[in-house]
Amino acid sequence: MTLETWALFAVTETALSLTPGPAVLLVLSQGLTRGTAPSVYANLGILTGNAFYFALSATGLGAVLLASYELFSTIRWIGAAYLVWLGVNAFLGRSRVLTVGTAAPTSAARTFVNGLALQVANPKALVFFVALLPPFIDPHGSVVAQVAILGVTSVIIEFFVLLAYGALAGRLTTVATRPRFQVVANRVAGGMLVAAGVSVALQGSRRST
16 A cells, blocks of 8 residues: 555545534534533444444455345344434434433443444445445555555544544533523434435435336
8 A cells, every 4th residue: 555545545534534424413412412521432432333344344244245235235224213213312302322402421331332333323334434445455465454554544533533523512511501502403413313314225225226
């Protein structure tokens, strides 16, 4: 892997990490509701999910899953349903995972698991990693080593991007106590998650037709 290839991947990964998605929404909600420190545990859970998908990509299992329509379809529908369920509950202000407002105490382990579950439940992440990595990999070199380099690079970049989101949200905890802000934030986050879940389901439907 050349330095130019690695730098191009780093720029691409940074741009994609900055784009709001379910992971960013979770970190923001934790930062707004509980402060910067809890958002870090959610961050680590999300990155563990990413590492899992990188491992699948490195071993070729990701391609196998994508090739098996029935298996991937099952995973896709479960993931889509989970995202929609989270979105509806967040929209109604009832989610213990994403709702912005007065938070009940939640352990660091639980926050970590929430982040991991959210990322693993999003099958678009698997498609993303399997589709993104090949252009940056030299097939004549060690594929596993190159995936490891890209994986570590991705985790480091996304960690600091999500940390920045969480830290920014942590500075706005006083704003998050305002009822009007809570309603708007929960409905925006819920709507985005429902849209993400529907998008996952529709993409699979297009593939089957």
